Amino acid sequence: MKQxxxxxxxxxxxxxxxxxxxxxxxxxxDITVFGAEPYGNYNxxxxxPVLAGEKGIDDIMLNDLQWYADNNITLHKGVKVTDVDRSxxxxxxxxxxxxxxDRLLIATGSEPFIIPVPGxxxxxxxxxxxxxxxxxxxxxxxNKKKAVVIGxxxxxxxxxxxxxxxGMDVTVIHLMDWLMERQMDPVxxxxxxxxxxxxxxxxxxxxxTSEILGKDEVEGIKFADGSELDAxxxxxxxxxxxxxxxxxxxxxxxxxxxxxxxxxxxxDPKIYAIGECVQHRGETYGLVAPLFEMAKVCANHLAEFxxxxxxxxxxxxxxxxxxxxxxxxxxxxxxxxxxxxxxxDASRGIYKKIVIRDDRIIGAVxxxxxxxxxxxxxxxxxxxxxxxxxxxxMFGQGHLGDSGHGGNVVADMTDDTEICGCNGVTKGEVxxxxxxxxLFTLEEVRAHTKASSSCGSCTGLVEQLLEFTLGSDYEAPExxxxxxxxxxxxxxxxxxxxxQKLTSIDxxxxxxxxxxxxxCAACRMAVNYYLISTWPKEAxxxxxxxxxxxRAHANIQKDGTYSVIPRMWGxxxxxxxxxxxxxxxxxxxxxxxxxxxGQRIGLYxxxxxxxxxxxxxxxxxxxxxxxAYGKALRTVKTCVGKEWCRFGTQDSTGLGxxxxxxxxxxxxPHKFKMAASGCPRNCAEAxxxxxxxxxxxxxxxxxIGGNGGIKVRATDLLCNVETEEExxxxxxxxxxxxxxxxxxxxxxxxWIERVGFxxxxxxxxxxxxxxxxxxxxFKYSQEVTRSQVDPWTERSINGVEAYEFTPLKVIG
Amino acid sequence: MSNWVEVGKLEDIPALGxxxxxxxxxxxxxxxxxxxxxxxxxxxCPHKQGKLSQGIVHGQTVTCPLHNWKIDLASGEAQAPDExxxxxxxxxxxxxxxxxxx
Ligand code: SRM
Ligand SMILES: Cc1cc2nc3c(=O)[nH]c(=O)nc-3n(C[C@H](O)[C@H](O)[C@H](O)COP(=O)(O)OP(=O)(O)OC[C@H]3O[C@@H](n4cnc5c(N)ncnc54)[C@H](O)[C@@H]3O)c2cc1C
Ligand code: SF4
Ligand code: FES
Numbered sequence: 014m015k016q017x018x019x020x021x022x023x024x025x026x027x028x029x030x031x032x033x034x035x036x037x038x039x040x041x042x043d044i045t046v047f048g049a050e051p052y053g054n055y056n057x058x059x060x061x062p063v064l065a066g067e068k069g070i071d072d073i074m075l076n077d078l079q080w081y082a083d084n085n086i087t088l089h090k091g092v093k094v095t096d097v098d099r100s101x102x103x104x105x106x107x108x109x110x111x112x113x114x115d116r117l118l119i120a121t122g123s124e125p126f127i128i129p130v131p132g133x134x135x136x137x138x139x140x141x142x143x144x145x146x147x148x149x150x151x152x153x154x155x156n157k158k159k160a161v162v163i164g165x166x167x168x169x170x171x172x173x174x175x176x177x178x179x180g181m182d183v184t185v186i187h188l189m190d191w192l193m194e195r196q197m198d199p200v201x202x203x204x205x206x207x208x209x210x211x212x213x214x215x216x217x218x219x220x221x222t223s224e225i226l227g228k229d230e231v232e233g234i235k236f237a238d239g240s241e242l243d244a245x246x247x248x249x250x251x252x253x254x255x256x257x258x259x260x261x262x263x264x265x266x267x268x269x270x271x272x273x274x275x276x277x278x279x280x281d282p283k284i285y286a287i288g289e290c291v292q293h294r295g296e297t298y299g300l301v302a303p304l305f306e307m308a309k310v311c312a313n314h315l316a317e318f319x320x321x322x323x324x325x326x327x328x329x330x331x332x333x334x335x336x337x338x339x340x341x342x343x344x345x346x347x348x349x350x351x352x353x354x355x356x357x358d359a360s361r362g363i364y365k366k367i368v369i370r371d372d373r374i375i376g377a378v379x380x381x382x383x384x385x386x387x388x389x390x391x392x393x394x395x396x397x398x399x400x401x402x403x404x405x406x407m408f409g410q411g412h413l414g415d416s417g418h419g420g421n422v423v424a425d426m427t428d429d430t431e432i433c434g435c436n437g438v439t440k441g442e443v444x445x446x447x448x449x450x451x452l453f454t455l456e457e458v459r460a461h462t463k464a465s466s467s468c469g470s471c472t473g474l475v476e477q478l479l480e481f482t483l484g485s486d487y488e489a490p491e492x493x494x495x496x497x498x499x500x501x502x503x504x505x506x507x508x509x510x511x512x513q514k515l516t517s518i519d520x521x522x523x524x525x526x527x528x529x530x531x532x533c534a535a536c537r538m539a540v541n542y543y544l545i546s547t548w549p550k551e552a553x554x555x556x557x558x559x560x561x562x563x564r565a566h567a568n569i570q571k572d573g574t575y576s577v578i579p580r581m582w583g584x585x586x587x588x589x590x591x592x593x594x595x596x597x598x599x600x601x602x603x604x605x606x607x608x609x610x611g612q613r614i615g616l617y618x619x620x621x622x623x624x625x626x627x628x629x630x631x632x633x634x635x636x637x638x639x640x641a642y643g644k645a646l647r648t649v650k651t652c653v654g655k656e657w658c659r660f661g662t663q664d665s666t667g668l669g670x671x672x673x674x675x676x677x678x679x680x681x682p683h684k685f686k687m688a689a690s691g692c693p694r695n696c697a698e699a700x701x702x703x704x705x706x707x708x709x710x711x712x713x714x715x716x717i718g719g720n721g722g723i724k725v726r727a728t729d730l731l732c733n734v735e736t737e738e739e740x741x742x743x744x745x746x747x748x749x750x751x752x753x754x755x756x757x758x759x760x761x762x763x764w765i766e767r768v769g770f771x772x773x774x775x776x777x778x779x780x781x782x783x784x785x786x787x788x789x790x791f792k793y794s795q796e797v798t799r800s801q802v803d804p805w806t807e808r809s810i811n812g813v814e815a816y817e818f819t820p821l822k823v824i825g
Numbered sequence: 826m827s828n829w830v831e832v833g834k835l836e837d838i839p840a841l842g843x844x845x846x847x848x849x850x851x852x853x854x855x856x857x858x859x860x861x862x863x864x865x866x867x868x869x870c871p872h873k874q875g876k877l878s879q880g881i882v883h884g885q886t887v888t889c890p891l892h893n894w895k896i897d898l899a900s901g902e903a904q905a906p907d908e909x910x911x912x913x914x915x916x917x918x919x920x921x922x923x924x925x926x927x
Contacts, residue, residue: 531841531859534881534888557841561879561890569890573876821833821844821855824927 015043018315019104019114021094021259023048025057026288026304027120028076033312035084041316044086045112047104050143051091053077057143058301058435058468061333064147064175075466087112097263099281116315119260119271119279119286123253123299128163132225137246141172142253150248154179157245161185161234163222165192167332169250170205173214174334176248184215184242186222186234188251196330196341200357201364201380208337208362217242255290255297270297275322277311287311293325300328301435301467309437329390329434331383331470340386343376343393344368351375356407365407372400385409387474391430423477424769432474435467443475447482455479481769496535498528503756507543516544516552532558539757542644545680546752549794556814562642565817566804567624570617577616577627579636580677583651583669583689584612593634597627611648611686613639625818628805637803640677644758646748647686649673650698654691654708661691663708668737669697672706672744678800679791682755682764685748700728703751703761704744709733713740717747717773720762729770732778746777746787749794753787829917829924835861836921843878843887848927853914854878855923856887856898863916864898865925871896871909 018034020027023046031044048054052074059073081088092106097117104112125140127133139149153160154176162173165187173183185192191202206216221237225247233243255270266272266280270292277285277293288304289297298304303326310323329342347353347368356365363381367374367389374393379386388409392399399406423432428441446452446461458475459466465475494500501509506525515521521540522532532540537558544552562568567575579594594614598606605617619627628638640647651669655661669689676687688699689706699705701721705728707714712735716728731747734740750773755764765773776783795801807813832846838857845868846853852868854877864885868878875891885898895904901913915926 529884531883533883533886534893537881537883557839557882560881565879569876569879571873571875571891573874573879816837816839816844820847821837823847824830824832825847825849 016041016115017113018042018044018116018118019112020044020046020118020120021097021104022120022122022288022290023050023052023054023088023090024120024122024288025054025075025301026122026308027118028054029305029308030118030120030287030311030315031086032076033308034315037312037318038316042116044084045089045114046081046086047089047092047094047106047110047112049091049093050145052144053081053088053090055144056467058333060141060144060147061171061175064141064150064172065178065335066175067178067335070144094259097259099263099284102283115283117284118311118315119265119284119290120288121256121259121290123289124256125249126252126254127249128222128251130222130224132227132231133249135225135227135231136229137227137231137244138225139246139248141168141248141250150176150246151179153246154181158182159184159243159245160248161242161244161246162248162250163234164248164250164252165189165216165218166195166250166252167193167330169248170209171333172248172250174209174212177212177214182215183213184217184244186220186236186242187216187218188221190219192216192218193332193341196332196345196378197339197380198345198366198378201339201341201366201378204362204364204380205332205337205339209334212336253289253299255292257290260286260290268292275310275324276314277307277323278314285311285315293323296325298326298328300330302326302328302437305436305463327390327394329386331386331434331468333468333470338379338381338383340377340379340383340390342386342390343374345376345378347376354403354407367406369399372398372403374399387430387432387434387471388426390434391426394431423474423481424766432478433462433464433467433471435471436463438462438464440478443478444482447479453479453483480767495539496533498532498536499525501525503539506540507547510540510543510547514548514551516548518544518555518558534560542680542682542757545798546682546794550797556817563644565621565624566638566642566808567619567621568642572618574618574620575624576641577619577624577631578609578613578639578641579631580639580673581613582673583649583666585651585666585670586613589634590636593631593636597630600630601627609641609648611639611641612650613641613648615641621818622820625809625815629809632803632806632809638805643680644683645678645680645685646673646676647684650686650688650702652689652691652696654689658691660694661708662710663691663713665689665691665697665706665708668706668708668713668740671737671741672704675741675745676748676791676795678802678804679748679752679795680798680800681748681752682757683760685751685761687744701725702728704747706740711735713737715740715743718761718765718770720760722760724762726762726766729765731774742784742788743777745791746784747773749787749791750776752791752794827915827926830927832923832925834921835863835918835923838863838923841882843880843882845878846925852876852878853925853927854887855916855925856882858882858885858898861918863918863923865914865916866896866898866901867912869911870894871901871903871911872907877911 054076056073056075062068095107096105102114125142160176160181160183162169162185165185173185177183191199223237224235226233231247235241257267260267260271271286273286273291277287279286287307307323310321313321332339351368351370354367366378368376373396377389426440430440432440443464452458465472495503518540541555541558556564603616603618607615609615649669649672651666654665685703687704688697688702690697690699691708699707701719705716714733715731717731719728720726838844843854843856854866854868856864868876870889872894875889877887879890880887886895888895894907901911903909917924
């Protein structure tokens with residue numbers, strides 16, 4: 014026979030315990046729940062966004078009535094338990110309902126603290142705890158103007174923010190010298206005040222309320238110093254008190270809360286208690302994270318598994334006011350035995366303070382930039398010795414390690430880093446849930462792990478984890494459409510091209526219901542690329558959907574002239590080539606001859622009509638297009654290597670030439686640069702290239718994903734190989750994976766950060782078969798697109814697209 | 826007074842493309858859109874004189890190759906939020922032959 018479990022309190026802690034219990038011992042109990050509020054179980058935290066009009070009541074329901082029915086839970090909603098007969102093991106509700114129990118769980122939460130001043134019971138004095146309170150405030154906001162919020166803590170500020178969003182004129186009264194003194198130091202408190210003032214909130218600090226004024230309803234408020242303020246409503250948000258009314262009445266041992274041990278058991282072994290109503294090791298809590306930790310342990314003991322101890326929680330806080338970022342944890346004030354590291358950038362509105370004792374972080378306050386909050390919190394909870402990373406600490410986790418820039422915050426986190434502070438969910442748990450259960454969306458992760466399902470402030474991190482774990486399978490929920498001409502994302506467009514074998518831009522636009530007739534400059538180029546990279550043989554290249562540089566095979570300059578940069582294979586040249594370049598420069602009277610950053614020579618100031626002429630001259634001396642204009646292979650930079658250099662270990666120059674010969678002319682999502690250095694001194698700067706080779710005595714180190722441009726990124730080391738053939742095969746496979754999967758105009762560096770280095774490695778290194786297939790497909794594409802036919806020859810000698818280079822007519 | 830000048834055949838311009846007509850010192854960019862309508866603008870972007878003939882044509886608009894301003898082919902006006910206008914010319918196509926009123 015099943016045992017009977019009765020739960021008193023239909024709130025977040027009680028129902029979380031029931032959920033945990035259903036997970037581990039679904040058949041153990043017949044469950045009956047009493048809830049004084051007339052609803053299913055809702056997310057109390059999100060009352061703030063409801064008040065601010067950012068969410069509706071329906072959005073914050075956690076378990077609706079159907080859930081209770083589905084799980085055979087008897088719910089007595091709107092029934093307050095008034096007594097418990099402990100000897101008969103029976104619970105009694107205020108409507109006379111009775112229920113017997115084998116185990117009882119008390120989860121009655123807290124009550125708002127109402128300061129005992131005259132007038133506190135007047136209509137118009139509202140607390141901020143449940144849906145009913147929010148309804149009253151929303152109602153008042155409709156026809157009343159002035160709101161006074163007593164309490165400048167988390168709750169008070171969220172209430173004030175909400176009322177302001179509802180159009181009320183709001184003044185916050187606070188007893189202390191600065192706001193949120195339990196989470197902030199004076200400096201960050203002042204910054205917060207300033208931001209809120211900018212949004213229109215008013216403050217009266219160091220003010221003690223002595224009376225609430227009014228005859229039949231609230232009219233104003235009076236302070237200890239005698240001054241007064243008009244008010245149509247007064248919201249009391251000065252704090253909470255554990256709700257121990259029932260506990261006391263039935264004779265359980267209570268101090269500030271119902272006293273429980275590490276298994277959440279009260280002094281009566283049949284009765285457990287959990288949530289804000291309890292006192293554990295002398296502490297009471299007012300945030301959900303500890304409650305959820307308790308719920309896990311409590312469920313475990315109710316199920317009689319007997320493992321797990323609740324040992325107290327360290328909490329951190331975030332404020333849910335849109336546009337304000339703050340994070341606070343631990344002892345953020347410090348004392349004589351601590352040191353502070355502080356960064357303050359007033360003009361950017363950023364303040365960070367870390368408090369350290371004995372080389373360990375014991376507290377932190379972040380204002381304006383909270384991205385590293387989770388990291389500091391982790392270091393703090395694990396009492397990590399931070400002396401080694403002290404100088405980098407303030408710059409954040411992204412700056413640790415040698416990659417220098419562009420660190421992916423979640424990628425760098427260890428598995429036990431807590432992602433969701435509310436639900437105590439770690440990175441490892443999220444990643445495991447994603448890969449085991451095949452989750453793809455934020456909603457699914459929420460459903461499976463609870464991460465980001467409470468206050469939502471870790472949503473960004475969870476999304477990053479999805480991205481990090483799924484790689485290119487992940488579609489950010491609001492993934493931007495390719496451009497305004499379509500609702501489809503880059504990845505969707507490419508997928509449809511592949512699935513439906515679309516081979517022309519028109520068919521893509523028709524099939525995918527493009528909103529414009531011929532797209533725009535952004536989507537036409539992208540779609541054209543996706544077509545030719547997916548169907549190299551079948552797709553029609555559309556010159557009109559190429560940027561002018563790729564259409565005219567030269568780079569347009571600001572004055573409308575063009576540049577010409579011939580290829581110098583692997584950075585090698587000959588006197589003959591140099592002479593040809595010199596002759597051309599003289600013949601066409603070019604102003605500028607520049608040695609480029611890519612080891613070749615750039616000629617500038619050529620008019621469009623002259624292009625075929627100069628190309629012809631250069632072609633005749635064996636020079637071909639360097640594609641310095643294309644989303645294509647650019648240069649392969651090399652050093653002289655073992656041919657000459659006393660340190661050279663391999664023929665880096667020869668290898669560079671081979672790489673360039675293999676891949677030139679191939680169209681890519683963005684430009685692609687390679688380099689080969691003869692030894693780890695790395696004179697060719699291979700570690701900031703899309704694909705770099707560093708020769709070593711035993712062979713070749715292959716590096717990928719570097720970028721020396723806008724955001725410098727050092728490469729990731731892909732692997733070591735022994736022969737040149739392998740280098741070429743790995744390079745081809747890597748280029749092809751990039752060509753097939755990166756989004757148009759995404760270079761390898763951001764692509765790898767998006768899909769994850771390990772994803773690329775799996776495809777290229779771990780899976781030899783896949784690598785060979787990719788390399789094969791690259792070769793195929795190079796052959797069928799005739800990409801290695803020099804576009805200059807085509808146009809200067811074979812007359813291709815002659816119209817591009819001649820005027821339609823000369824008149825006048 | 827109109828001054829219609831024959832400049833070439835419709836088929837000499839690729840659909841969604843442009844060619845230049847040199848008129849003394851000025852370049853006139855002549856565009857053909859997907860519906861075989863023909864437009865003529867001064868080949869000089871109101872932003873920084875980018876050559877509009879080198880841009881990408883879509884609908885009744887050309888996107889400038891230098892900084893992506895979008896210019897209306899019929900009027901030469903820049904699309905909001907950008908502001909500016911480049912001169913435009915009347916055009917007509919008769920029996921596949923393009924005329925511009927210069
Ligand atoms: C010609 C050259 C400068 C020079 O005279 O030395 C050059 C010129 C231009 N670069 Fe560059 N870059 C040149 C080497 C580089 C390098 C150095 C290198 O390759 O070792 C870099 C940094 C390395 C890198 O790319 O990782 C570089 C990073 C950029 C970037 C930033 C790319 C990024 O991912 O952050 C851009 C902007 C872009 O591509 O969107 C850019 C864009 C440009 C453009 C194409 C701007 C444009 O669209 O007009 C310039 C074209 C001028 C022209 O017509 O030639 N150029 N550019 C160099 C050509 C090398 C060659 O022989 O092909
Ligand atoms: C506006 C607001 C914003 C918040 N924001 C955050 C935040 O950002 N982060 C965070 O971590 N925490 C936040 N909190 C705190 C968080 O909501 C609470 O810590 C959490 O809800 C406590 O859960 P609980 O189950 O202990 O209590 P509750 O959720 O209050 O549940 C107790 C339930 O028991 C019922 N009950 C009480 N007595 C009886 C009885 N005798 N019989 C039957 N039913 C009874 C009550 O009606 C109530 O429904 C916020 C709270 C509020 C009010
Ligand atoms: S750095 Fe590159 S893009 Fe910038 S001005 Fe120089 S050549 Fe042009
Ligand atoms: S010159 Fe045309 S957009 Fe700048």
